Amino acid sequence: MKRFLICVALILAASSFTHASEEKYQFEDPAKRELFLELTQELRCPMCQNQNIADSDAMIANDLRRKVYQLLKQGKSREEVVVYMKSRYGDFVSYKPPVTPATLWLWLLPVIFVLGAVVFIVQSRKKAAVKADPEALAKAEVLLEKD
Amino acid sequence: MLAELGNFALVIALMMSMLLAIYPMWGAYKNHAQMMALAKPLAIGLFVFTLFAYIVLTRAFIENDFSLAYVAHHSNSLLPWYYRVTAVWGGHEGSFLLWVLIFSLWTVAVALFSRAIPIQMVARVLAVLGLVAMGFYLFILLASNPFDRLLPFYPVDGRDLNPLLQDFGMIIHPPMLYMGYVGFSVAFAFAIAALISGKLDSTWARWSRPWTIAAWCFLTVGIALGSWWAYYELGWGGWWFWDPSENAAFMPWLVGTALMHSLAVTEKRKVFKSWTVLLAISAFSMSLLGTFLIRSGILVSVHAFATDPTRGLFILGILAVTVGGSLLLYALRAPQLKSTGRYELFSREVLLIGNNVLLTAATIVVFLGTLLPLVHKELGLGSISIGAPFFNQMFVFLIVPFVFLMGLGPLSRWKRQSPTALVRQLLIAFGISLSAAVLVIFSYDQAAYMAALGMTLSFWILLTTLQEVMQRIEGNKGELSVVAKLRALTPSHWGMVLGHVGFAVTLIGITLVSNYEQESDVRMSTGDSINIGGYDFVFNGVEELKGPNYGGHVGLVDVFEDGDFVSALAAEKRFYPVQRTTMTEAGIDSGLTRDLFVALGERLDNGDWALRIYVKPFVNWIWAGAFIMGIGGIFSIADRRYRMAKVAKFKSLTSNGKTIEPATEAN
Amino acid sequence: MKKVLIFLLPLGFFVLVALFLFQGLFSDPRARDSSLVNKPLPDFNLPDLMQPQVEYTPEVFKGQVSLLNVWGVWCITCAIELPYLTELSDNGVRIVGLYYDQDTDPDFGTKTVGTIQQEVNAKLGQLGNPYAFNIFDTYRDYSLDLGVTGAPETFLIDKKGVIRMHHIGDVNPRVWKNKIGPVYQRLMSE
Secondary structure (H helix, E strand, O other): OHHHHHHHHHHHHHHOOOOEOEEOOOOOOHHHHHHHHHHHHHEEOOOOOOOEOOOOOOHHHHHHHHHHHHHHHOOOOHHHHHHHHHHHHOHHHEOOOOOOOOOOHHHHHHHHHHHHHHHHHHHHHHHHHHHOOHHHHHHHHHHHHOO | OHHHHHHHHHHHHHHHHHHHHHHHHHHHHHOOHHHHHOHHHHHHHHHHHHHHHHHHHHHHHHOOOOOEHHHHHHOOOOOOHHHHHHHHHOOHHHHHHHHHHHHHHHHHHHHHOOOOOOHHHHHHHHHHHHHHHHHHHHHHHHHOOOOOEOOOOOOOOOOOOOHHHOOHHHHHHHHHHHHHHHHHHHHHHHHHHHHHHOOOOOHHHHHHHHHHHHHHHHHHHHHHHHHHHHHHHOOOOOOOOOOHHHHHHHHHHHHHHHHHHHHHHHHHHOOOHHHHHHHHHHHHHHHHHHHHHHHHOOOOOOOOOOOOHHHHHHHHHHHHHHHHHHHHHHHHHHHHOOOOOOOOOOOHHHHHHHHHHHHHHHHHHHHHHHHHHHHHHHOOOOOOOOOHHHHHHHHHHHHHHHHHHHHHHHHOOOOOOOHHHHHHHHHHHHHHHHHHHHHHHHOOOOOOHHHHHHHHHHHHHHHHHHHHHHHHHHHOOOOOOHHHHHHHOOHHHHHHHHHHHHHHHHHHHHHHHHHHOEEEEEEEOOOOEEEEOOEEEEEEEEEEEEOOOOEEEEEEEEEEEOOEEEEEEEEEEEEEOOOOEEEEEOEEEEOOOEEEEEEEEEEOOOOOEEEEEEEEEOOHHHHHHHHHHHHHHHHHHHOHHHOHHHHHHHHHHHHOOOOOOHHHHOO | OHHHHHHHHHHHHHHHHHHHHHHHHOOOOOOOOOOOOOOEOOOOOEEEOOOOOOEEOHHHHOOOOEEEEEEOOOOHHHHHHHHHHHHHHHOOOEEEEEEOOOOOOHHHOOOOHHHHHHHHHHHHHHHOOOEEEEEEOOOOHHHHHOOOOOOOEEEEEOOOOEEEEEEEOOOOHHHHHHHHHHHHHHHHHO
16 A cells, blocks of 8 residues: 555656656567666677677667667567577677587586585595594694684 | 986886895795895885886876876876876876886885794795796886887877776776785795795795785775776766676685685694695786786777787786796695694585685686687687676576575584584574565565575575674673673674675675666656656756866756655766767766666757666665775784784794694684 | 696696687787678668669679678778779779768668768768769668678678678778788689
8 A cells, every 4th residue: 555655656746747758769568678678788799898788889789779679679589689699790799608519618617616626525534534643633632622 | 317217216126126036035945044134125125116116107197297108198288186196007007017016015015014924934925026026027127118208209298098097986996906916916925935945834824814814805995996986987887797807806806715714724724725825826826817818908808908919928928937837836845735634524614615615616607707708719619708697697606505605604613513503593594584585575566586595695694694793702601791792702703704794785785786776778858857766867958067178068867756856966978088088977876775877878869868877776785895895804904813922922932942833822 | 646636737727728818819809700701691672872762682793793891981991991992993893882871870860861972972072982882771770780890891792692701990902912802813713
């Protein structure tokens, strides 16, 4: 109820100003607007230093934004837009790298490292437990107890 | 004439770094006291002469000496004096001089504040620093001299400082960042000195701990300042772009964070010795790699230093000698390292090494994401881009176990922790975190899984930290009041608490701004209004703007909430005629719970203006958290344990013939 | 021994990375392969810049080797390459222009076709006219189809209407001699 009242108050407040301004790219469907924002952040401006097309003021970024808007308006899906761009500007145009034997390492290497480290820690614990010299350990324990 | 003196000062500094690299090292090898004693005056000399060169360059900027090529390229007579002072690090040559100055500052700090450390160790550490410095001074003099003249035909006026850098954030960001970058050289030098001497007990870890924490503090604050600067200066409203220049600073931070924790374990428990040494080498290697990536121009980045392949080659040479040499030394010496401490699988040691593993995995992610496009292209497989979608995905996976361990670690005991003893506590913490997160998410209109996850993680850190402090108070059996018990906790303990709380605060900011940010790209004419995120933005037109060295327009926007006036924002679009660059200065109303952000776009044909408007919830928490982490670091350094008296006592004890492991008496 | 190998791992990794970094120093980070090379020209149906009633399709490229040069009067580098392009066209190279204007928002642009024609005529009159004709890329859609990122860019098209080369940046004697010219000669003799 309270939220409803706040909404009403907001609508009243907003309507008290002369007239509302319009968004540059308008969508009836909020999901499409969301998709548009997402795609323009994921696509890379091909001639800029390192910017997505949402952030860049370059003409090409402007054109690509307009193109994304047109394609979405035509009912194209997310994948279709990305394929459209990649067929013209190559894999470079998307900040999402393609999964190929060469790029697979992006995901594999961190995982291998973590798994390897876990195995290594568990293994070395076992070895240490076997090898430990009881006398030296007792001495170390005494020293450490002082902590 | 003065500039030639500056150049000469650099030549003397180079010679001093050479002497510093040779004599103390030789002295330590031969146990020759006088040669080792040379280290300190040489380090002081290195700093003084570098400082002199730096002051000379600054003076040239203040006095508009455009006969110096570097000044002519990066300053202008219309530039306000304070920007002329900071323009010294506005380009490649000058910023490298600042780099070297900060390097010599750390060197002289080590020379002055290490009275308690055995002279052999100090001599070796300073010699290693001298060796590294030598490469940099050679580089400055041979490939990037800021004192090169444009004689006889020099310009009447300069080309001006890059407008992006004419800003308060830029005044402090690079020095802070360099303090952090370069600061890891000290931990590096301690590790190398320890490897050379073969004395790899945990003493080196204790000596290098405060230095590492200090460097880490600077780097944390430096990165936060850079992010904050990008947020309000670039006009895109973003605070992190995964740009190579950012990744270059982020990698040493990740490794440095791991090192800081690993040093604590090695010092206190004498385990993971070879791992800690490797991290100490890696942290500084990452700093060097970052320097190489940014200054060689081999990656396409928003950060543009004018690039030159000979410079890249030179730095790569330094990198190869420094990193390659130290890793070789590591491969030769590290197998002899034995860890003596005992610990069970579930213990604070293992939890801390777990955190190290995850931080290293995060470094690998950033490293691959930054460099794989280059490798991909060099292998002839074509150009690819790796950006935010990849990094965000990987970091979401990594942060869950990381934060879990982060809560668990401080609660656990060294050596062995009984899992059952913790379960109840952890279940309570988890239950409260989840409920609190759900409550927060419900106060927003739409629920998002990511937001719920992020908030649960943040509350988890906060709650376990609180539990840990309470555990400590209860553990204190004295007849003291709670306040007195709190005061009895050591500064370094508070350092840890603040560090973790700061991380949680940053995580809250990241979570909420990523999930609940509202944005709109609108065209507006005077008098128009738009409602975004419950705020009414009213456009009051555009006025002319006249600055000391720029002109432009300023868009005036009033913001109302429920009809009440909130703030008047001024979004500037500046044009700097000398560099022919347009700059956006966003109008921002900062608050504890949200930022209102307006950036002025281009003028449209019918006289309307394009505007970009954002409502960003809790965005300030990102940087606030980083500052809390920095303060935590300061607390840790301030801990009495690192002060001289106690260490000096230890030294006198050992000189009496008794050998006491220093790590055991301290905790 | 096995243990020593583990400690050599970081060094090996570093050496590998350093090699790539070294190689990376000598290549341009911004150079990229075009994804349209060796593919037929994408379909289009666009008017002539000077006579809008005339419409072109990819058919105009069939039967002869041509250069398709993307340009605009607002582009500074284009003005630099115009005299050399004119020289090439005087030597018998067929050059077709793909013209587009800079008005950022073609839907609400201020310029009329008339003003653009005047500007183009003035520019070509001053620096030389290498173009057999100019295709007017009204909405910049076609340059987008070609993967153009800015101006000037030049495509080398063979007798079958297939793109054989995509050059970004200006065409100057050095570029022609080392890069475009040899391929052009080969295509001519095909």
